[in-house]
Amino acid sequence: MSVVILDYGSQYTRLIARRVRELRAFSVILPGTAPLERILAEKPQAIILSGGPNSVFDPAAPRAAEGLLEQNLPILGICYGMQLLAQHLGGRVERAGRREYGKAFLSRHEGPLFAGLEGEIQVWMSHSDAVTQLPPGWQVIAETEENPVAAIAAPDGRTFGVQFHPEVVHSPKGMTILENFLELAGVARDWTPEHTLETLIEEIRAKVGRDRVMLAVSGGVDSSTLALLLSRAVGDKLTAIFVDHGLLRQGERHEVEAALRPLGDGFRVVDAAEQFLTALKGVSDPEEKRRVVGREFIRVFEAEARKLSQEGYRWLAQGTLYPDVIESAGGEGAANIKSHHNVGGLPPDLKFELLEPFRYLFKDEVRELALLLGLPEHIRMRHPFPGPGLAIRILGEVTREKLDILRRADDIFISALRDWNLYDSVAQALAVLTPVQSVGVVGDERSYGYVLGLRAVSTVDFMTADWARLPWEFLDEVARKITRQVPEVGRVVYDITSKPPATIEWE
Helix, strand or coil, rough: EEEEEEEEECCHHHHHHHHHHHCCCCCCECCCCCHHHHHHCCEEEEEEEECCCCCCCCCCCCCCCCHHHCCCEEEEEHHHHHHHHHHHHHCEEEEEEEEEEEEEEEEEEEHHHHCCCCCEEEEEEEEEEEECCCCCCCCEEEECCCCCCCCCCCCCCCCECCCCCCCCCCCCCHHHHHHHHHHCCCCCCCCCHHHHHHHHHHHHHHCCCCCEEEECCCCCHHHHHHHHHHHHHHHHHHEEEECCCCCCCHHHHHHHHHEEEEEEEEEEEEEEEHHHHHHHHCCCCCCHHHHHHHHHHHHHHHHHHHHCCCCCCEEEECCCCHHHHHHHHEEEEEEEEECCCCCCCCCCCCCCEEEECCCCCCHHHHHHHHHHHHHHHHCCCCCCCCHHHHHHHHHCCHHHHHHHHHHHHHHHHHHHHHHHHCHHHCCEEEEEEEEEEEEEEEEEEEEEEEEEEEEEEECCCCEEEECCCCHHHHHHHHHHHHHHHCEEEEEEEECCCCCCCCCCCCC
C-alpha cells in the first residue's frame, strides 16, 4: 500500500514524497502521464497530484491517466494538481490577473483538511493561473486576500485541492495539512528509517551481486554513511577512495583521513591536486567547472581501478542526493537549474556503472540512516560541502592564489561559528570569493581588495532554505577578522537571499 505522487514537473515533487515519508507513510513517485494500470499496480491508498510549470488550458499540458479520477481514490491536488482536478471535473481555470508568488496568508479556512489549525495560516504560493469556477458540488474551504479560491473540497470529503504548496518549509503548518489528508484518506503509517535501511541493503545486494564497488568518498555525511551502508551490504568488495583535488577547505584532508581510517585497507587517499588545477586553468564558466571536475574525478577512479584490481570495478558508488538530481533536471519535466559534478557533470565515456542508493533521499533521511549505522555525530551533522569544492565558491577562474585567500577566509568564518556555538544552528555556511574588487583604506593608504561574500542558511530538506539570522555582533567580528587576517579581502558582505529565488551555492 502506498501514496502515489504523480509528478507534473514541480521542483518540489520529491519534497512531497519526503514529507509523506516523514509522516511515516510509504510513497512512490510516478510520471504524471503514467497509465492507469501502472498507477494501480502500486496499490495506492491515496493519490497526490504535484504542481508544475504548465497551464491546464494549454493543449500540450500533461493530464492524469484516463479513468484515474473515477477510481474513488482520495486525491490531493497541489497547485497545478488542483487546477487539473478542477478542470477535469467540470470547473474552470483561467489566467490570473497577476502571478501570486511567495508568502501568503489564509484569511479564511474551514473543514477537516485544516483540523487543529486556527487563525491566519502562512502558506507559499507560486502560480500564474487560478480556479475561477468550481466543479459541481465542490466548495471553497480557504482563501487569501488576493485569491478567493485557495483550497477546495469535493463532496466525498476525501478529495481536495490546494493552490499553495504545503510541502515547503515556507508553509509552516503544511505538515499538519498533509497529515490531515493522510488521516482522511486512511493511509497506513508504518514507513520508518529501519525499513528504508533494510530495503537499501536488499536492493544493493540484488544489483551488485559479486561485483566490486569503488566508492567516491568525501568525508561528508552522505559518502560516509554510504561507506558504512556498502560495507554492510557488500563487505570486502568495497574500496573507498578519497581524492584530494586541491579544492578542499583548510585542514580538510587531515580531518577526512582521521574520520575514515577505520575502513582499513578498504580506504585510500589519492593526491590529484595538480591534475585538477591544471584542468581548471582558464575555466570560468560554472557549468564547465563542474564538467571538468566530474571528468577528472572519473579519470582518477579509472586509474585507481586499474592499479587495484585485475578483475576491475564494475560499479562506481556516489552519495548523490535528490536535490543534486532535481537541480540537474533529473526529475521528469523539471528545469535544469545547474548541473552537479556527480550528476550532469560526468563524462559520456564513463567506464563504470553508477550505484547511487541515496539518489531519491534527502539530507535528513540520510542522517537518520547514519544514526542507525553508527556514524560519529560530528560527521553525521557536518555541513554539506560540494564535490567540486572551492572551485564553485570562487566566481570566475580558479587559481592557487584565490584558493589560498578563500581557504583562510572560510576557515575564519566556520571557526567563528563554532566558537559562538552557532555552527549547529545553521544547515550550511560558506564563504564566496567574488571577482569584484573595491576600494578601501588601510592605515592612511588607499587599498584595493576582493569582495568576499558570506552565506549561512537554515533548512531541513535543502530544496528550500532561508537565510540565517546570525547576530550582528558575530558578523561584525567575522568581517573584522577576515579583513585583518586576510589582507587581500577589502570588503565583506552577507547574503540575505532565500532559496528560492537563489540557490544555496552561488555557482
